[in-house]
Amino acid sequence: AGVVLADIIEKYFVSPTLFRVIRLARIGRILRLIRGAKGIRTLLFALMMSLPALFNIGLLLFLVMFIYAIFGMANFAYVKKQGGIDDMFNFETFGNSMICLFQITTSAGWDNLLSPILNNSPEECDPDIPHIGTNTRGNCGNPSVGITFFVTYIIISFLIVVNMYIAIILENFSVATEESTEPLSEDDFEMFYEVWEKFDPEATQFIEYSKLSDFADTLSEPLRIAKPNKIKLISMDLPMVSGDKIHCLDILFAFTKRVLGESGEMDALKQQMEEKFMMANPSKISYEPITTTLRRKQEEVSALIIQRAYRRHLMRRQLKRASLLYRQINMSDSAKYDGDSVPEDEGLVACMIQGNYGPEITQTLSATSSPPSYDSVTRATSELFQALIPQNTDLSETLPSPDRDRQSFL
Incomplete structure (x- = not known):
């Protein structure tokens, strides 16, 4: 059955090899274990934050290229093939027009595309040559239209849209750099949940009080509380339910409060974390603490x-x-x-x-x-x-x- 399913996926959908290649991206998770790779993690985080905005700008650039490709096909489809215009780079079809516009966007060799369009003398082109299937005659260019076409497209695509890519990446990199200087980051919370999975393999969201000391010592900095830590854990006054068990969110709140201290940001972060956790785990509402570690x-x-x-x-x-x-x-x-x-x-x-x-x-x-x-x-x-x-x-x-x-x- 597995072989048949693999054949169906490979034939009608996507080859499984592609999924294996995509899984190689998980190797980036090892960067969280390397303290010296903090700058690389910041760059990757900035790039991930920029993806939604970059996608929107990409759609805007495609819309601009689509409009200019149609305009180029209407005015430069029969320009004489010379200079940078050949069988591949021309405005005869929509696909070839998009290739020419992409070349102009990268500012690579756009002058070779412009020179044939500026030729309109009888010595360089034939204004009376017929084209089969159309009423258009001649293979000369239109200098005024060509200059306007290239200048406006370069300003819109290269000087505005492409620079918007750079601006968004730099802005998100600045935000990521500021967040990296904070005591806690998203990586710290992810590491917390990864360690929690080892102590709670059945995903009950609770951990026994006797295991709390080992759990706190297993965490990574800055959430880690090294042994001996029983007095510190008792002073946190963690709520306990029947069976001497403590909830995951209560431990995370206490450890986060220990790092950030009492502040308005801590209260806002606690409320935000609790709302997200409640949406993903409604069972948190069903338990009531009966005592605390201090009591x-x-x-x-x-x-x-x-x-x-x-x-x-x-x-x-x-x-x-x-x-x-x-x-x-x-x-x-x-x-x-x-x-x-x-x-x-x-x-x-x-x-x-x-x-x-x-x-x-x-x-x-x-x-x-x-x-x-x-x-x-x-x-x-x-x-x-x-x-x-x-x-x-x-x-x-x-x-x-x-x-x-x-x-x-x-």
Whole structure:
């Protein structure tokens, strides 16, 4: 089927070889990767910008040539073939007339075409020679008409129309040069989308937050944010949707704002880019952000602070219970310890501690997956003190005062 289709295209349309030759123009894309080829890119960009205007001027030039070709056929069709007028360059047919006018437009050898038209003497031409099929006689030229014809055509075509080509190219080159000095250009946005295709091969328009750091580091300057870049990306406050994903346009806006800064041009550029993106991708309207990168980081930091405070509270409570139990065991009967500093046994925190770290729970949990139980802490503490204190030593002499020790722990 492919061979038959290729034969049909080659026979009735255009040869596929021509399309292969046209594809060679894609080699110009490599110029974007060469920093030293910035001037060449500017020239090509100026030429691409000039194509619509050059096409319009080409139509105007063709109209002028068409009118003058008809006029030349009516007045110089039977001029004697001499000088620059021969079997190819003459005004006998429309095609030959267009060739002569194109030669005049390039200002190459137009004087050789004019000299036979200026000859009207009987010595150079025959004013009575008949022409078969017409009532016209003679092969002499008309000097007055010829001079007017050539002068007006050269002024219109060469001095006006052709110079308009040059003027348009120079103007667009000036515009392209000014744009090349700006921080961002069309090439930068194209490179952004090319890198985006690698991170979003299914064209979902979203990228996972975990891949944002690698994506920002893969971009080319000036949009690139080199690693380490997580703090910079978080500070951009990018909107996030369900699933910790970020939209392509939101990332592009943030990176562009980082390069251009806050300005009126940035607002206008953002609105223009969003309108174009909405027209090409209407699905952007269907999602609503639920959080941002900055808010997500704030939530994570807040959770860490709460967890650390809760762990410190558990540690203090276990130490206070261990200290209290030790004193109750080792103090004399005459010095009773009051219960003002006993850790709480009621309330939300106490219920959570008993539920998560109670004696029954801690006996079943592994030591690597949960904090030590109350019994193990008190037992280890008591054994440690007993090992440090000699057996024949009076505890009342070696231990500090209960009141002073209680104040130090509190």
